[in-house]
Amino acid sequence: MGQELGARVYLDRVPLKYSGLSYMEIWISESQERMVLAVPPENIAKLISIFANENVSATVIGEFTGAKRLELYYEDNLVCDLDMRFLHDGIPQIAKQAAYIQVKHREPKIPQKKDFTADLLKLLGHFDICSKEWIIRQYDHEVQGGSIIKPLVGLKNDGPSDASVTKPLFNSDQGIIISNGINFRFGFIDPYWMAAGCIDEALRQIISVGGSLERIAILDNFCWGNPDKPDRLGKLVRAAFGCYDIAKAYGVPFISGKDSFYNEFSVQGKSTPIPGTLLISAISVMEDINKSVSMYAKAAGNLIYVVGNTRDELGGSHYYDLYKAVGNRVPKVYPKESKLSFAGLSQASEKGLIKSVHDCSDGGLGVALAEMAFSGGLGMEVFLGEVPCIKSSGINNRSILFSESNSRFVVEVERSKLKDFRKQLKRACFGLVGCLTDKPDFKVHGLDGKLCVNADINKLKDAWRAPLRW
Incomplete structure (x- = not known):
């Protein structure tokens, strides 16, 4: 100063x-x-x-x-x-040596299967994905009674919110949105795309609750190993380039940040670093908290859309982690394409055309659909053949369900607002993939039209809550 x-x-x-x-x-x-x-x-x-x-x-x-x-x-x-x-x-800048070598991981050989119900149940119980209610309830998230969208939402107030919305001034309808993005597994493949994905996740969670890309600022939090070692520093530099490029592409400023370095432990004389991890936090202002949108399903008969393209990008996914694998096809970020989705959804939220939105992140589309359904206490029937995809040889039921491609959303729309919703999203990639039902059945039809997931929503929710149940 x-x-x-x-x-x-x-x-x-x-x-x-x-x-x-x-x-x-x-x-x-x-x-x-x-x-x-x-x-x-x-x-x-x-x-x-x-x-x-x-x-x-x-x-x-x-x-x-x-x-x-x-x-x-x-x-x-x-x-x-x-x-x-x-x-x-007056003090010379420190010069350090950085080296980065792209690591090639083995591609897992996972047997072909027709039914992915068991895999979905396992994913919902993954410690990265399962309910964190036990932790969340330890903290005051009511913020003097000003919380509008809380960390937990839904029919029983126990579903996973994408972001929080708070009303700081009681004489104003303006709100503050807070979100974050993190996925250290992508960094095993390429720290650049890990950083890009973390930024994208934080931004799309702001969009999910009704925010706009025009009013977002972000900050970083790096947790890393010893930067005096060239391989550790090389990955850090690679992640920093990802932060710079994607923040510039989206037009969002970094307003703060912090780091924690030298996180290493020694086993039998060998120093091992923690996985290089980046947390991106995002903050935004929305003009009218009455237009905020939550993630849980609202009414049977409403339609389900997927906005944004799914790609064959299972690298670094939680699905691969079930099989103790990493893979190589890390999810990338395509800002020109994504900004069209972000803008369309923001406009649709502003006009009151959306009943609920949930972003696709950990666990991919399958987990996002399941969370939306059981948080609202409604069944869902979905057809993977209608999900917008970038066609490739690797696109199949597995990759559509569990790829963690960035910039995607699951959206609930009333039939009466279908035409207006599609008009707002006309420049984005989207598909009508199914509808909500009044029965507790979660059904997903594969590319061949046959059921590839068939489960009771209560069983899905129990799998999600069980690992850290309090």
Whole structure:
């Protein structure tokens, strides 16, 4: 903040959580939940009064000087006096070696099958996919009664929401949307596409609840191994390029971020890093929270659409993880195509043409359809032959059900609004794949028209809730 002007800071005025800290510890401490504000002198008393009314500590610890130096005082002693230009530009940049080599994984040999019901049940119980209600209920997500779309939604308030919507001001219908995207498995194949997929997931979850791409900002959180080792750093650089390219392509700014490096453990003298992991969080503002959309099925007879193309991209999928495999065909991101889907869905939500939306991510289309059905307590009948796909030799029932291709949505539409909905999505790829029913049956017909998934929604939900049931 004081790079251009210079600053004078009195370290003995800084509020401490406990006594005994040296002035050096006070200066370099990274204690959380603190913020530095630049305030005109005439506004200080009013500002401190506002914070006091909220029982929040606020303390004047110094001023900007115009001397272009950093001056630190502790108990009237000058303990630091540095030229700002030297502080910011005088130290040579660290040079590190980075190396990245594309890894080729074996493609799993999974027996052909006609019925994928058992696989879907296993996926719903995967620890990455199963219900996290036990964890969510430990935290206050009501936000002073202002939560509009909560982390858990549905007929029994236990379905997995795509994002949260909060109304911060009671005299306004504006809302704040928060979402995130993460999938470290894609990084086993290519950290670039892992980063791209994480951004895409965070964005499409904003879109799912009624947000718009025009009003989204994002931030990153890297958890990585030792960046002093060329192979670890190479993957980090590759992921950073993915962040840059996809954020630019979507026109969303990074407004903050953090990292946690050197996450390695030693086994028999060999250092092993954690999987390079990137969490992307997204924040957006929506003008009218009354137009927000949840993910659970609403009414029997309504139609089910899939928006966005499915590709033969089982690499890094949770389905492959069931078979202890990684594969190579990692899901990629196609921003030009995706932005058409995002814009169409945002417009349809704005016009009230959508009853529910659920994004396709962990577990692919099969999991998204099942979650939408059992969260709403309704049956569903779906035909995979109507799912929009990029045709290839690998497109079959398995890849359509479980590929984790990016930028896809499952959408519920009332029959009376079908024409208007299709008009809003005319520039996007979409397909009418089925409908909701009043029976508790989840039925999926394969490319040959025969049933390839047939299960009771209560059995699907039980498989999803069982691993971390509280």
